Amino acid sequence: MKTSGPDLAPLLRVEGAQVHFRTTRFGRRRTVQAVRGVNLEIVSQETVALVGESGSGKTTLARAIMGLDPLHAGSIMLDQHRIDNLKGAALRSLRSKLQMVFQDPYSSLNPSLSVGASVAEPIRNFFGYSGKKLDGAVEELFERVGLLAEHRHRYPHEFSGGQRQRIAIARALAVQPQLVICDEAVSALDVSTQNQILSLLGDLQRDLGVAFLFVTHDLSVVWHIAHKVAVMYLGELVEFGPVDDVLLNPSHPYTQSLIAAVPVPDPQLARQQHRATIAGEVPDPANPPSGCSFASRCPHSISRCSQESPDWDFVQTPNWRVRCHLHNEL
């Protein structure tokens, strides 16, 4: 299903990205620091998974890359052009390079348009196709994502969840983007349907060379789809590296506890393993702790951890990085 991505200049480069929201809670104004200084690179034709618990800021980061939430600080480059400050026509033309697939295709597809019309819309807007040429392009996309072309006259409610997600993928691919952000795109599906969509995404990457940023909380899905994985906690990345390294030999205590929490689908192994569950939940992002953001839940934390924020450090190779004071000792 996957081969390792070729070594090229990064397609996407996120540097020092910060996203803040001003909100009120219980009548008090406060600033939520949803993304706190993230650096991330994605090479073309590569799949990077972004994982973390709810409230870690992974969806906000994805939305910031799409230009749906403004950056407070930092920059985002796509194909060596800055994209975080675009407006109007420039932002619109960015949409042909960068697309997004959401978790629930029922709420992201227009229920009163036939699915063919939904897929045709971006093609007409960006390439100016009409008539037979437009029809042909839509038919081709339907076949590409494994749907019958004659179903394009139906409406979203006539399809199952998996088929709707195929339609959402067809619509995202219609403008021939270089990068598609999938935000929990398979989380709502049954496991068998989920596997069909994962295998479709693998085929599309091989055939069209599209890169994916795959936002998910499901680590077993990450194992099957991603080349690299970025682990996010409380608005920061804490570990980044090749999927085999990070998932089989996690270096950051947070990554370790995430992996330990995944249920083992083997009753005998499950009984033997005593699972060390981490206590508590993600702290309040309006009030992030000083020092390492994971220190308050970390089973290994020492006094240094709550005082000093750890810097990036290599684990074995420069491709595999972690932010933990103690990663060499654990």
Added chain:
Amino acid sequence: MNAALEVANLSVSFLTDKGWVQATQDVSFSVDAGKILGIVGESGSGKTVSCLAAMGLLERESSRLAAGGSIRLGGHELLGLSSREFQKVRGDQIAMIFQEPMTSLNPAFTIGNQVAEGLRRHRGLTRKKAQQRTIELLEMVGISDPKATVYYYPHALSGGMRQRAMIAMALACEPQVLVADEPTTALDVTVQAQILDLIRSMRDELGIAVVLITHDLGVIAEMCDEVAVMYAGQVVEQASVDELFEHPSHPYTEGLLASMPRLGSNRQALGVVPGRVPAPWAFPEGCRFAPRCPYRGEICSNPPELQPIADGHTSACNRVAELHLEGIR
């Protein structure tokens, strides 16, 4: 000895604009005190409908619904009860927790109020006594500041804390049976692990019987003693958890096991059960799984019956004797 909950030949039909539609057919399962029964299957397999029926939560007096069979709780038949009679049982002897605690908690009442409701209603406790017991219950399910939490509204709690409050509410009257419908599906894995630990320790401490509905075989492997696999409104296989994972005896179970994504496994081997569960008005004649089954033969146009194939292991596959299905080892 009677099972804590025994469902036998449960069939539920709904009157829809496509006519009478049978959502479950002859579903039977039972769970003993202190045991966890898992019910697994894809969406549309009838897992939830079976359990809603057992909870008396389907509108049984409606003319658009017909239910047949038997649901016995500690030996007492529930299926013929009126809704008023059912109210005395529900929340007292059998309780349920749901997937999304935010939609099953009332946003307009405090947590304390909602947990205490069952205690006041079923146990006749005074307001003061009920509050005391509520605080104990919240503490038991691991809510860190139970004295303050009784005054909170649901929106002030995180998803994990809400699910803990739901569990406290369900356990308030010390029921014999707890039905948990996808209790951790909406939660993060770390919080899921905490909630599963909690359900397990409640089972150990209180000796309740648990029916756990899930689509996640990982959760099944970690939690359950017995497993019933459902497909298209029927139980197609039932076995102990070890037996099911090592010697699956229905092609659907084999397909589910093979399509389970697994950390560290061979990436090429991710299986797929082609197609999807048919809608209840389009259930095929004969074996309902046959159209998706890689092993289907002519015999599969006959409806299979759930038959014992080993001690404590049943399968509803016409070809089970000829097939060599693969488990996880």
